[in-house]
Amino acid sequence: MAVAETGQFQAAADELRISQQAVSKRIASLERHLGAALLVRTSRGSRPSLDGQVFLPHAKGILTATDRAEQAVRPGNRPLRVDVLNRRIAPAQAVYRFYRSQPDMNLDAVTLSTENAAQAAKAVLEGTIDASFRAMPAAEIPAGIAADRLLDVPLELLVGPGHPMSDAASVRPADLADHRIWIPGIRPDAEWAAFYETLSEAFGLSIDALGPHFGDEALMDALADSASLATLVGSGDRYLWPENYDLRRIPLREPTPVYPHLLLSRSGDQHPLLTALRDHLHTTGPQAPDDVWAPDWVDH
Amino acid sequence: MAVAETGQFQAAADELRISQQAVSKRIASLERHLGAALLVRTSRGSRPSLDGQVFLPHAKGILTATDRAEQAVRPGNRPLRVDVLNRRIAPAQAVYRFYRSQPDMNLDAVTLSTENAAQAAKAVLEGTIDASFRAMPAAEIPAGIAADRLLDVPLELLVGPGHPMSDAASVRPADLADHRIWIPGIRPDAEWAAFYETLSEAFGLSIDALGPHFGDEALMDALADSASLATLVGSGDRYLWPENYDLRRIPLREPTPVYPHLLLSRSGDQHPLLTALRDHLHTTGPQAPDDVWAPDWVDH
DNA sequence: TACTTTCACAACTCATGGTTGTTTCTGCTG
DNA sequence: CAGCAGAAACAACCATGAGTTGTGAAAGTA
Numbered sequence: 010m011a012v013a014e015t016g017q018f019q020a021a022a023d024e025l026r027i028s029q030q031a032v033s034k035r036i037a038s039l040e041r042h043l044g045a046a047l048l049v050r051t052s053r054g055s056r057p058s059l060d061g062q063v064f065l066p067h068a069k070g071i072l073t074a075t076d077r078a079e080q081a082v083r084p085g086n087r088p089l090r091v092d093v094l095n096r097r098i099a100p101a102q103a104v105y106r107f108y109r110s111q112p113d114m115n116l117d118a119v120t121l122s123t124e125n126a127a128q129a130a131k132a133v134l135e136g137t138i139d140a141s142f143r144a145m146p147a148a149e150i151p152a153g154i155a156a157d158r159l160l161d162v163p164l165e166l167l168v169g170p171g172h173p174m175s176d177a178a179s180v181r182p183a184d185l186a187d188h189r190i191w192i193p194g195i196r197p198d199a200e201w202a203a204f205y206e207t208l209s210e211a212f213g214l215s216i217d218a219l220g221p222h223f224g225d226e227a228l229m230d231a232l233a234d235s236a237s238l239a240t241l242v243g244s245g246d247r248y249l250w251p252e253n254y255d256l257r258r259i260p261l262r263e264p265t266p267v268y269p270h271l272l273l274s275r276s277g278d279q280h281p282l283l284t285a286l287r288d289h290l291h292t293t294g295p296q297a298p299d300d301v302w303a304p305d306w307v308d309h
Numbered sequence: 310m311a312v313a314e315t316g317q318f319q320a321a322a323d324e325l326r327i328s329q330q331a332v333s334k335r336i337a338s339l340e341r342h343l344g345a346a347l348l349v350r351t352s353r354g355s356r357p358s359l360d361g362q363v364f365l366p367h368a369k370g371i372l373t374a375t376d377r378a379e380q381a382v383r384p385g386n387r388p389l390r391v392d393v394l395n396r397r398i399a400p401a402q403a404v405y406r407f408y409r410s411q412p413d414m415n416l417d418a419v420t421l422s423t424e425n426a427a428q429a430a431k432a433v434l435e436g437t438i439d440a441s442f443r444a445m446p447a448a449e450i451p452a453g454i455a456a457d458r459l460l461d462v463p464l465e466l467l468v469g470p471g472h473p474m475s476d477a478a479s480v481r482p483a484d485l486a487d488h489r490i491w492i493p494g495i496r497p498d499a500e501w502a503a504f505y506e507t508l509s510e511a512f513g514l515s516i517d518a519l520g521p522h523f524g525d526e527a528l529m530d531a532l533a534d535s536a537s538l539a540t541l542v543g544s545g546d547r548y549l550w551p552e553n554y555d556l557r558r559i560p561l562r563e564p565t566p567v568y569p570h571l572l573l574s575r576s577g578d579q580h581p582l583l584t585a586l587r588d589h590l591h592t593t594g595p596q597a598p599d600d601v602w603a604p605d606w607v608d609h
Numbered sequence: 610t611a612c613t614t615t616c617a618c619a620a621c622t623c624a625t626g627g628t629t630g631t632t633t634c635t636g637c638t639g
Numbered sequence: 640c641a642g643c644a645g646a647a648a649c650a651a652c653c654a655t656g657a658g659t660t661g662t663g664a665a666a667g668t669a
Contacts, residue, residue, distance in 0.1 A: 018648095
């Protein structure tokens with residue numbers, strides 16, 4: 010192509026940033042391979058032979074096909090697929106804020122239909138998604154997965170008006186030891202099962218994780234009516250409830266327990282939006298106070 | 310492609326006749342180059358990832374484009390272009406016989422508009438034609454040109470009814486020393502100029518090569534009327550003349566002068582029909598008697 | 610627990626594509 | 640006609656990389 014366009018080997022060599030001799034060898038090799046002379050050499054350059062003229066458009070076709078193929082999978086040319094678990098909780102909001110920082114970005118926020126972090130990691134590994142926000146022990150992170158702790162979500166106590174702590178500005182986790190915490194519908198393999206397990210052990214809480222989840226409304230209903238029942242939610246979680254419930258969020262302090270989301274991604278993933286997302290989370294990052302608590306297993 | 314089709318590296322390796330490890334390295338290199346994972350490796354094989362599925366049709370496109378490009382210039386997929394000088398003389402007839410031996414062959418018989426052998430050789434070198442029948446000194450054959458002496462055309466004397474030799478069964482070249490041979494319209498750079506030059510020197514002939522050529526009919530006219538004038542023609546030449554001319558062909562013997570056509574072709578030309586043509590000429594080859602004369606310069 | 614399958618890694622070999630230096634060919638010019 | 644300049648090919652050398660064999664790790668299977 011370069012020789013045909015420029016009319017001589019040296020010019021083609023300059024264009025290709027190689028030596029004239031290398032061009033000569035390439036052409037000779039190609040002609041040998043094809044069994045046909047592609048160029049007519051004269052003392053003032055070269056021009057395509059009849060066979061060369063036939064070959065030229067095909068060669069061009071190969072080059073453009075190659076370019077198109079590379080374009081098609083070039084990182085950034087497809088949307089970044091991020092799993093946000095659930096559109097009501099902190100990861101989804103973080104991703105949405107990221108999206109609003111540059112609304113023309115090529116981003117898909119999806120919700121993987123699994124509560125299991127290992128399965129999410131597998132999906133990342135297989136390329137179904139580029140990233141997922143999950144909490145999982147450092148020891149269980151499979152090879153080939155990069156995990157960055159970029160989103161610590163402080164927990165808050167959600168109580169009804171009759172609860173003794175309903176007017177507190179904040180409460181300490183240890184103060185909850187006498188109260189029942191009810192978080193329904195936690196399946197044993199769900200990623201937050203381990204978190205609440207560790208949390209209750211650390212502060213002597215009695216978290217009632219059993220029993221089916223009958224929906225947010227049933228939970229709100231129970232909380233609003235009970236003077237002893239409380240539940241834990243992420244500080245940014247958008248559980249909408251009707252005004253008549255009058256539930257209150259009480260921040261936890263000293264220390265502040267945080268749910269440590271790791272951004273799981275494939276180690277080799279070069280998608281520029283992935284880097285951008287990491288940067289975004291890093292800068293807008295931990296608004297949590299210094300005195301935080303997280304399970305020791307997240308950082309190994 | 311092979312991995313995607315077979316579902317595993319080893320099977321792809323078998324298909325490609327290389328080792329499984331080589332396939333692994335190729336895929337790894339491609340993925341590194343593209344910055345994207347194309348395959349999902351499992352313990353029971355591999356399947357295309359999302360990026361891989363996007364890439365696959367492009368890859369297929371590249372392969373078919375490459376195949377098409379090679380096909381387009383594959384020797385044999387285009388007609389063999391043979392220069393026969395002039396449709397009335399021996400080379401054209403030889404090529405026509407060759408063509409009839411397999412009428413579906415892909416062959417173009419063309420007549421290059423030059424009487425100069427060196428120019429014909431240049432056209433061969435440049436790929437304008439694949440082959441040309443020409444007589445030229447071995448020393449003048451350019452590098453890169455293969456020359457095969459495959460068509461010796463015996464000469465015959467063409468005379469009118471009044472010529473002393475008009476009833477001879479054959480004549481010896483030396484016997485022509487006293488007679489005028491008239492071959493009009495030979496330009497000095499024509500390839501047959503050298504031939505007739507050498508011929509007349511060898512046998513002491515006086516060949517009148519000068520004067521413009523006023524067409525075959527004028528020549529026939531002159532021959533038919535003259536008792537002393539004769540000309541030389543190839544034994545197979547198809548000079549048609551009206552019946553009323555009554556010209557006779559007298560074979561030359563002892564020795565038989567032949568016009569030694571060389572089949573000029575590009576040394577690297579792989580066209581299968583070219584080989585076939587050479588074989589054909591070689592077998593149907595020299596029907597000329599043993600006692601032939603040709604210029605010494607043809608074989609150097 | 611052992612075994613099989615599948616892919617990746619390591620070390621090595623060797624063909625290939627690149628380099629520089631030089632030669633050949635051809636057309637041009639004094 | 641010798642000399643010159645431009646273009647491509649040839650030669651020798653070398654680094655890269657694509658292939659090889661041997662081996663190991665991971666995951667499913669008996």
